[in-house]
Amino acid sequence: MAEMDTSSGGGHKKGPGVKKGKKLSTRVDLTPMVDLGFLLITFFIFTTTMSQPTAMKLFLPKDTEKPEEQNKIKASGALSIMLGRGNGVYYYEGELAPDGSNFKSSNFKDIRQVIINKKKSTNPQDFVVVIKPGPEATYKNTVDMLDEMTINDVKRYAMVDIFQTEIDLMRATEQSGGVK
Amino acid sequence: MPRKSTAVDMTAMCDVAFLLLSFFILTTKFKSPDAVEVVTPNSVSTKPVEAKNVVQVIMDKEGKVFFSVGDESVDEKAQIIDMINEGKSLNLTEQEKAAFTKSGSYVGVPFAMLKSFLQLSPDQLKNYKAPGIPTDTANNELSVWMNAATRAFSGAKMALMVKGDNNAKYPSFKGVIDAFKKNEIFKFSMVTNPEGVPEGTALSQKRATGAKEE
Numbered sequence: 082m083a084e085m086d087t088s089s090g091g092g093h094k095k096g097p098g099v100k101k102g103k104k105l106s107t108r109v110d111l112t113p114m115v116d117l118g119f120l121l122i123t124f125f126i127f128t129t130t131m132s133q134p135t136a137m138k139l140f141l142p143k144d145t146e147k148p149e150e151q152n153k154i155k156a157s158g159a160l161s162i163m164l165g166r167g168n169g170v171y172y173y174e175g176e177l178a179p180d181g182s183n184f185k186s187s188n189f190k191d192i193r194q195v196i197i198n199k200k201k202s203t204n205p206q207d208f209v210v211v212i213k214p215g216p217e218a219t220y221k222n223t224v225d226m227l228d229e230m231t232i233n234d235v236k237r238y239a240m241v242d243i244f245q246t247e248i249d250l251m252r253a254t255e256q257s258g259g260v261k
Numbered sequence: 262m263p264r265k266s267t268a269v270d271m272t273a274m275c276d277v278a279f280l281l282l283s284f285f286i287l288t289t290k291f292k293s294p295d296a297v298e299v300v301t302p303n304s305v306s307t308k309p310v311e312a313k314n315v316v317q318v319i320m321d322k323e324g325k326v327f328f329s330v331g332d333e334s335v336d337e338k339a340q341i342i343d344m345i346n347e348g349k350s351l352n353l354t355e356q357e358k359a360a361f362t363k364s365g366s367y368v369g370v371p372f373a374m375l376k377s378f379l380q381l382s383p384d385q386l387k388n389y390k391a392p393g394i395p396t397d398t399a400n401n402e403l404s405v406w407m408n409a410a411t412r413a414f415s416g417a418k419m420a421l422m423v424k425g426d427n428n429a430k431y432p433s434f435k436g437v438i439d440a441f442k443k444n445e446i447f448k449f450s451m452v453t454n455p456e457g458v459p460e461g462t463a464l465s466q467k468r469a470t471g472a473k474e475e
Contacts, residue, residue, distance in 0.1 A: 086296060103410055108432075110271075111271035111274075111398070112271055113406060114271075115271055115274050115278050118275060118278030118279050118281075118282050122266075122278060122281050122282050122284050122285060125282065125285035125286055125289055126285060128289060129285060129288065129289045129290075130365065133290075133310065133455075134301065134310050134452050134454060134455075135304065135307060135309060135453055135454070135455045136306060136308050136309065136310045136422065136451065136453070137304045137306040137308075137450060137451045137452075137453050138306075138308070138448070138449075138450050139447055139448075139449060139450070140441060140447055141384065141438065141441065141446075141447040141448070141449075142447070143442075143447060152299060159449050160426045163410065164431070169450045173273035180428055191306040193459075193462070195317040197463075199432045214434075214435075215431065215433065215439055216432050217431075218430070218431040219428055219429060219430060219431065219432075220302065220425040220426060220427065220428070220430070220431065220433075220434050221302040221319060221427035221428070221429060222431070223431055223434060224302040224304060224451060225302065226424070226455075227304075228304045228305055228306075228422060229421045229425060230308070231304075231305055231456065231464060232305055232459060232464045232465075233463050233464070233465070234463035234464055240438075242435075243348065245341065
């Protein structure tokens with residue numbers, strides 16, 4: 082089958098009268114070698130990890146008691162997002178009303194529009210998103226929400242401990258919604 | 262008329278095959294066998310993970326916390342285990358210290374169990390169910406590890422990485438953050454898998470225009 086061209090020494094053939102001892106052919110069958118080559122290629126293609134993991138940077142604020150070092154936020158420009166059980170997302174704008182009337186539930190799909198709307202309607206200097214993952218939220222939820230900040234180009238956001246009142250509200254909403 | 266041979270010259274094909282083969286061999290980076298199985302979440306970040314001076318905090322799916330140092334930083338690893346040994350007076354032998362310094366090692370036990378943990382053979386380690394490093398507020402042992410790591414890496418830039426599983430609950434992540442804050446570490450990275458940017462968002466517009474991202 083496969084043949085290697087060994088006769089291409091200088092391009093000219095020996096004359097008819099010239100006789101030499103019978104030379105053994107140097108032609109080698111390359112088919113098995115090609116087979117082996119492609120087998121190894123397939124192996125390496127399958128084992129190659131093409132997508133390398135990426136790093137997402139996060140900067141934490143300093144915990145400080147001194148009022149002059151704390152970042153002041155205007156309640157009107159704040160959007161608080163809480164993460165609950167079963168990928169649940171809850172949010173309220175500004176300050177939480179004592180009766181919890183402005184506490185709304187959402188999901189990871191709709192929250193983007195909420196963030197965009199809030200961003201449009203507030204002064205860019207006052208706009209801040211406060212992320213409050215609850216005790217039942219997963220690490221994935223947290224990373225997804227931080228990612229959402231990057232996606233929507235939110236300049237100021239903070240991860241803050243959730244309040245007990247918010248946990249209670251979240252639990253109540255979860256129970257009425259039947260989230261287990 | 263003699264029949265034409267169907268033999269084809271295989272040399273060219275062979276050349277191509279081996280060229281491709283050498284390409285794939287050179288570009289392959291074998292995934293290092295992970296000590297702890299972790300499925301990381303996705304993010305739109307495009308920055309590759311740093312490979313030098315890595316200090317990794319791993320959270321598995323049950324929220325258990327593990328601590329490991331990159332294999333290249335052998336000196337730092339030795340320093341860390343020395344500091345822990347002295348600070349907690351664990352009386353570790355040279356052999357037990359070597360178990361920590363060797364490549365691919367990780368720690369996932371409280372200090373009280375560290376001595377017996379480091380005595381485990383690689384086979385025993387495979388089936389060992391580590392309880393994880395405590396990160397609760399009262400007894401945050403991870404902050405002691407982080408303290409030792411920051412001192413060992415003082416001078417060099419430490420690449421602090423959190424590798425968390427999708428299903429890890431937030432409180433364990435919070436414990437990890439608290440441990441960082443206690444040591445005045447306010448900057449760290451999270452290991453994620455790359456993901457496409459959704460269309461029509463602020464970020465996709467930014468990337469399309471080539472604006473700088475921070």
